[in-house]
Amino acid sequence: MSKYKAQILHAVNMRGTVSVMELAQILGVSDQTIRRVSQPLVESGDLDKVHGALVSNRTASDPPFLARMNQNRSAKVAIARLAAEIVPDGASVAIDTGSTSGFIAQALRTRQKLTVVTNSAFVASTLAIIPGNRVSMAGTQLRDHDGAAFDRSAFDVIERMQVDFVILSASMVDAEKGFLVHEQCEVDMANAMLKNAAQAIMSVDHSKFLPQSHRPALRQPALGGTDMLITDTPPPPAFNTLLRDLDVRVAGGK
The missing domain is CATH 3.40.50.1360 (Rossmann fold)
Known part of the structure; x- marks a missing residue:
């Protein structure tokens, strides 16, 4: 997994939902880069994409602690x-x-x-x-x-x-x-x-x-x-x- 892909997955899993614009600011890259790098995560089912944001698909059964x-x-x-x-x-x-x-x-x-x-x-x-x-x-x-x-x-x-x-x-x-x-x-x-x-x-x-x-x-x-x-x-x-x-x-x- 690439550095940016891992950072995107971690940020979204940690917070639940993060906008593409905010992810671009956090990682210091363009919105287009966030969309391109995150697309495989959406296709694999790790994340969902809704209205300019990415949403975590972490299951509720994951042990929280x-x-x-x-x-x-x-x-x-x-x-x-x-x-x-x-x-x-x-x-x-x-x-x-x-x-x-x-x-x-x-x-x-x-x-x-x-x-x-x-x-x-x-x-x-x-x-x-x-x-x-x-x-x-x-x-x-x-x-x-x-x-x-x-x-x-x-x-x-x-x-x-x-x-x-x-x-x-x-x-x-x-x-x-x-x-x-x-x-x-x-x-x-x-x-x-x-x-x-x-x-x-x-x-x-x-x-x-x-x-x-x-x-x-x-x-x-x-x-x-x-x-x-x-x-x-x-x-x-x-x-x-x-x-x-x-x-x-x-x-x-x-």
């Missing part, structure tokens, strides 16, 4: 490696349920004697098997699409913990509204984790700074002070005001 783990994989791996450099051996960490957080959990396997609390079954199972770690799984009832817990017992565990770091994620970043997610329970959990953490690390890849067809509506808690943002490319200038109070780290130093 695994699908998100495979989106922007290299960017998330780079972010995770940088996060693992920041969190030292012996630290205590609260980790949320985002797909980037899943990669961070994998990267943290190189650390020793961590104390971890999470409401993600994936994160818990990743770090619990490392000798010397102490891992607390918050919650008893797991969501079917991502193995995350948001029941009362999950909040009870989180509220009893005091940690050095909390690792958070977001579905989208808006220059005015901040870090956005889709569900209120995710906001509530982020609030609970933040209240008991000395420092927050927000981890988002470059795609979260782009507009989305299915826009999240709920704000994550405000960050500032010693809190940090880790991403894989420098955020666009439009986000300077939002991020001015954060320690912004770019994986790879780009």
